[in-house]
Amino acid sequence: MSEKVLMKGNEAIAEAAIRAGCRHYFGYPITPQTELAAYMAKRMPKIDGVFLQAESEIAAINMVYGVSSAGLRVMTSSSSPGVSLKQEGISYIAGSDLPALIVNVERGGPGLGGIQPSQSDYFQATKGGGHGDYHLIVLTPASVQEMADLTALAFDLSDKYRVPAMLLADGTIGQMMEPVELPAESGCTVEKPWAVTGTKMQRRHNIVNSLYLVPEELERTNIERFERYAQIEANEVRYEKFMTEDADVCVVAFGIAARVSKNAVIAARNEGIKAGLIRPITVWPFPKKAIAEAAKHVKGFVSVELSMGQMIEDVRLACECTRPVSLCSRVGGMIPSPDEVLESIKKMNGGLK
Amino acid sequence: MTTEILIAGFGGQGVLFAGKFLAYKGLLENRHLSWLPSYGPEMRGGTANCSVILSDDNVGSPIVSKPDVLIAMNLPSLDKFEKDVVPGGTIYVESTLISRKVARDDVKVFYVPATELAKSIGAPTLANMVMIGKFIRESGAVSYDELDAALKKVVSARHADLLEINLKAITTGYQY
Known part of the structure; x- marks a missing residue:
């Protein structure tokens, strides 16, 4: 058992993500999740990772889209108004069957709302905040320990099912400190033969895409995706x-x-x-x-x-x-x-x- | 046993720092604990407070709405939180800055001129740690041993020269 340390919930997510093999973080600061981005800014350059403060939340989620297409573990984080901005990108990621982690440390809304804790993005998170038929795997930590544990789990589930995962937290769990036992170093354990990594002229090229102009084809992708959702509903309820x-x-x-x-x-x-x-x-x-x-x-x-x-x-x-x-x-x-x-x-x- | 502590004062009085010290002290004593800061616009010049819960069991809600212990570092904090303290609880009043007495008679009260005491040891900004010293003495919620181990966790390496004076502030409060 590793030693318990005292951390803020936001920091625990960041450290757990790094330990889960995430080396790409894209975000934009917003209270009450900023410690997460700050932690990544400090740590990523020291471990050959990428921390990039994008010009907007929309840019950040599309950078996530890109890195995920290349088969790497990647995440973004924000709080409620920022997560609204990301919805288009999240829909594209879901439509392209890509894994990714999106963290929402919720604050009061609607609109700019306030900066104090809230859970009022439940509909957005669970019913599909963007357009189209899709779901995210949505995990809700209730302690700093779970901020760490569920981050690791979110990456695993997301990779396994090729469904983006969301950690739905709130300002309190993000800001509070509790003793936490950080998860062991891990990484992606599934093959990603679909990743766009260069063919080296040895295989057909992969395509990551959410555009299907032939209705029969688009219907087929939707039905196939919902078969995976059914598996998730059968196996991953916690x-x-x-x-x-x-x-x-x-x-x-x-x-x-x-x-x-x-x-x-x-x-x-x-x-x-x-x-x-x-x-x-x-x-x-x-x-x-x-x-x-x-x-x-x-x-x-x-x-x-x-x-x-x-x-x-x-x-x-x-x-x-x-x-x-x-x-x-x-x-x-x-x-x-x-x-x-x-x-x-x-x-x-x-x-x- | 569970002790729910609310430390409140002006932004800049080291309210969050004092809470962090207690949290780390609890961690080193293998206690269950939580530390929750107030965050937001009220921190800019207004009041700041933090909730610390130390327990032998899992901590439920980290929000302290009925503190067993209130450490009031300024008058607005005493005015705001005096009524919330549980009957039989304890209020530590920073009596250099707060001239009024606690109105309730169902709580234990300690008046500590922490700012004055801190000044007397040449550390006017450490009234917070003086209060912590008094709190440790009267509550026994954490032990008085190995204070430096917990202090090293909260005083960054860059400010290691301030360890000694923090320790002195705690001792001063403890002995008051």
């Missing part, structure tokens, strides 16, 4: 269950909201209320089965979010509206307190009596 076995009220929350909710669940238990928590670690694919399973015995769900209610729709779909789902949320950079979550748990617990 979540944490906390005290759900006998729960009457099940809280669903990810990231910082899950940290707050855990306190509330413990407080509820101390008051004799059987509360539990399902914490999605992947929000696409969403842990539908875990929710459906809990729906068999809970009175209802409480979706705790830093948004006006986005994930709540997936919770309702997953339990097929067989149970009531309430929303406990704060927005604009505010974070619900454990007391506010506890209040929502109590309401749900008493509501069906």
Whole structure:
């Protein structure tokens, strides 16, 4: 076991990415993710890597597109308004079946919004923020340790399925420091025969492209891609269950909201209320089965979010509206307190009596 | 045991630094911990604060909304956070800059003229570490041993010459 170090969440992502073999970073500064770019600026030149502060977020994502086409691990990071700018490039990367890591350390919106933490880019991240039918693999860290671990996992999954991955974090997890055990050095373990690396006149040239003017061909690529999405949904769902076995009220929350909710669940238990928590670690694919399973015995769900209610729709779909789902949320950079979550748990617990 | 600490003051008083020192001290003592800074426009000349949680168990929410311990380095911080401290909690008041007394009678209070004490050892900017010294003495939340190991983690190598005076500031607070 390696020694634990104290790091900010943003820095842990950067170091974990480097350890996962990422040597190409393109970005543009924005609060609250700037430490990530700063860390890359400091480290990349020392390890023969590339750090490039692009002229814009749009340029940065298209540089990611280029490096990924060459078969190398590559990433960009930003916060909400910057990630909106990247959407066109993300759609092209998805349409070209390329792996890449996009980090969104969310802040309040819409528009320029604020700089305090938020989870209001959930729809954008999980439903496809750009045009066309596509998904990202979306991972939601709830600790500095997970900022590191899920970065490594995101690169692996992205390479394996040729689907871009997003780390959906928030300002709190990005800014906080916690002890972290950094992952071991690793790298890409899959072959990338599709990469555009020069033919040396020994093979046919590869083409990386998202343009298909023949409808039959474009339909075929979409269907093939959704077959991979089905595999991801079958194999890569990740979540944490906390005290759900006998729960009457099940809280669903990810990231910082899950940290707050855990306190509330413990407080509820101390008051004799059987509360539990399902914490999605992947929000696409969403842990539908875990929710459906809990729906068999809970009175209802409480979706705790830093948004006006986005994930709540997936919770309702997953339990097929067989149970009531309430929303406990704060927005604009505010974070619900454990007391506010506890209040929502109590309401749900008493509501069906 | 879990101790939720809120350190608050003006930007520039070393509030985040003091919190970082406690975090590293906790790390070296194999405690569970979190350190969360306030960030944003309020740091420019306004108030700055940071939440530190030290625990024997996993840390839940890193946000300290009901501190066990408040270290108030200026009046706006005391005004803002006094009401949030849990009953039976402790407030450390920087009494060179804060002339009023704590109004509540259900908390323990220590008045420490930290800025004055820091001046007396020739380190007027280290009131933060004087407060930390007093906090260590009264709370026992972290040990008084091996302070230099934790200090070396927060004082960059470039400023290694400041290790000694930081240590002196902590000692001064501890002995006050």
